[in-house]
Amino acid sequence: MLENKKQIYIKTREKLKAFEYAFTIINWDTETEAPVGALDKRSDVIGVISSMYNDLIFDQEYVDSVNYLFEHIELLDELLQREIYKVKKNLDSTLKLPKELLIEFSVVTAKAGPAWVEAKQNDNFSIFEPHLTRIVEMQKEMITYLETNELKGYDVLLDQYEEGMTVKKYDQFFELLKKELVPLIKEISQCEYSYKLDFANKCYPVEKQKEFAKYIAEVMCFDYTHGLDKESEHPFTSGNGRNDVRLTNHYYEDYFVSSIFSMIHELGHATFDQQVSEKFDDTVLEGCTAMALHESQSRFYENIVGRSYQFWQKHFPKLKEIFQEQLNDVSLEDFYHYVNKAECSLIRTEADELTYPLHIMIRYDLEQALLSGQIEVKDLPTYWNKAYKEYLGIDVPNNKLGVLQDIHWAGGSFGYFPTYALGSAYSAQFYNAMKQNLDIDVAFGAEKLVDVNSWLKENVHQYGDYKKPEDILKDATGEEFNPKYYVEYLVNKYRKLYNLK
Numbered sequence: 409m410l411e412n413k414k415q416i417y418i419k420t421r422e423k424l425k426a427f428e429y430a431f432t433i434i435n436w437d438t439e440t441e442a443p444v445g446a447l448d449k450r451s452d453v454i455g456v457i458s459s460m461y462n463d464l465i466f467d468q469e470y471v472d473s474v475n476y477l478f479e480h481i482e483l484l485d486e487l488l489q490r491e492i493y494k495v496k497k498n499l500d501s502t503l504k505l506p507k508e509l510l511i512e513f514s515v516v517t518a519k520a521g522p523a524w525v526e527a528k529q530n531d532n533f534s535i536f537e538p539h540l541t542r543i544v545e546m547q548k549e550m551i552t553y554l555e556t557n558e559l560k561g562y563d564v565l566l567d568q569y570e571e572g573m574t575v576k577k578y579d580q581f582f583e584l585l586k587k588e589l590v591p592l593i594k595e596i597s598q599c600e601y602s603y604k605l606d607f608a609n610k611c612y613p614v615e616k617q618k619e620f621a622k623y624i625a626e627v628m629c630f631d632y633t634h635g636l637d638k639e640s641e642h643p644f645t646s647g648n649g650r651n652d653v654r655l656t657n658h659y660y661e662d663y664f665v666s667s668i669f670s671m672i673h674e675l676g677h678a679t680f681d682q683q684v685s686e687k688f689d690d691t692v693l694e695g696c697t698a699m700a701l702h703e704s705q706s707r708f709y710e711n712i713v714g715r716s717y718q719f720w721q722k723h724f725p726k727l728k729e730i731f732q733e734q735l736n737d738v739s740l741e742d743f744y745h746y747v748n749k750a751e752c753s754l755i756r757t758e759a760d761e762l763t764y765p766l767h768i769m770i771r772y773d774l775e776q777a778l779l780s781g782q783i784e785v786k787d788l789p790t791y792w793n794k795a796y797k798e799y800l801g802i803d804v805p806n807n808k809l810g811v812l813q814d815i816h817w818a819g820g821s822f823g824y825f826p827t828y829a830l831g832s833a834y835s836a837q838f839y840n841a842m843k844q845n846l847d848i849d850v851a852f853g854a855e856k857l858v859d860v861n862s863w864l865k866e867n868v869h870q871y872g873d874y875k876k877p878e879d880i881l882k883d884a885t886g887e888e889f890n891p892k893y894y895v896e897y898l899v900n901k902y903r904k905l906y907n908l909k
């Protein structure tokens with residue numbers, strides 16, 4: 409019986425994974441190369457394939473096999489145990505929701521997307537307001553279906569994006585950030601900036617930026633026989649197991665550092681995907697689905713390595729060689745301070761390393777307040793602007809640059825934002841542990857990041873989705889998630905950068 413159920417499970421898994429592969433490739437093509445005129449046909453095709461995919465997931469024989477294997481989980485090998493645990497959890501949460509609710513949710517969010525675009529373009533929150541009101545209502549309803557003995561309220565959503573995270577843990581985290589970072593940011597905003605800045609927005613030809621991006625890929629040891637990079641509007645990485653890892657970048661002629669740090673960031677995601685153990689090939693564990701853990705790796709490379717002095721000491725000469733004309737009179741010190749400049753700003757995606765988590769904290773507080781009914785959607789802009797004034801000390805001039813800037817809520821992704829800040833915090837905790845084993849000056853300043861890659865492979869990447877994020881963190885760093893490392897890292901780094909006592 410057990411063998412038979414296993415066979416059914418594995419056969420369906422093979423089909424599901426084939427569909428997922430196809431979805432990723434179609435999506436990759438849409439984002440990078442597909443002609444605009446092909447979009448209608450493409451949505452029809454996606455519709456057909458999606459319904460075939462759903463038929464497979466809800467196939468009774470498959471559902472029964474997962475349930476059976478879950479009931480006999482102690483008889484399975486460890487790898488299959490973890491797989492079944494994850495599959496069962498996902499399946500349960502989908503099956504617990506009434507089908508009509510799921511369908512309505514996809515219709516509501518499909519309409520909310522264009523409404524959000526229109527509202528943003530016209531700086532008119534009221535266009536988006538009824539859609540968001542409905543989304544919040546539906547999220548609340550969904551929570552009631554998904555609650556378990558352990559997970560209640562907002563915790564249900566937080567756990568979907570980062571297994572094991574709860575309001576209690578996030579509250580402690582954000583409280584500490586608020587206490588330590590808000591005063592530091594105020595102090596820094598009064599400092600005078602004495603380094604060169606005029607090079608930043610000169611014209612940097614795209615072809616040359618691409619040349620440097622390829623150089624960075626070599627530094628990070630990206631394996632082009634099992635991966636590739638292209639251009640898209642917003643940079644992203646899509647993994648299909650370790651053998652097919654693709655990333656994109658976006659190049660602005662008048663804002664060249666954007667492509668440098670996007671490249672490092674996406675290569676961070678890609679390195680994670682490429683370094684997963686071959687043991688997990690073709691299983692559901694071959695790619696990490698914990699959002700914060702994945703983000704911790706991209707941010708580790710982007711900020712902790714990529715914005716370090718050691719890294720640029722090694723690679724700034726190459727950058728200068730490629731952009732001789734633009735960077736002729738720019739020193740390493742100028743460049744290093746420029747890429748680490750802290751400034752309170754309105755837009756989350758453009759925020760620096762220090763102020764970024766406060767943008768997230770604001771969204772986290774507002775999500776919680778909306779879901780608990782403490783505030784209503786119609787009052788959201790007021791609360792948004794109040795929070796930006798309080799934490800970042802800035803006035804929000806309009807909703808376009810305020811509450812309407814992110815797409816997440818239009819897609820119904822409540823509980824997603826906090827993972828961005830958590831990822832940075834994890835990365836600082838990993839850094840603290842890495843420092844005990846590696847000579848950071850040597851590792852970050854090396855011609856290729858071989859030592860950094862192997863430390864992360866050993867402690868994080870190899871496991872894919874096999875271990876829970878909390879266990880990876882604990883095993884790699886010797887303790888549970890502790891936000892003090894993140895705060896310490898930011899405070900030390902920025903006090904030094906700004907010469908503060």
Ligand SMILES: [Zn+2]
Pocket residue numbers: 673677703706
């Ligand atoms: Zn990322």
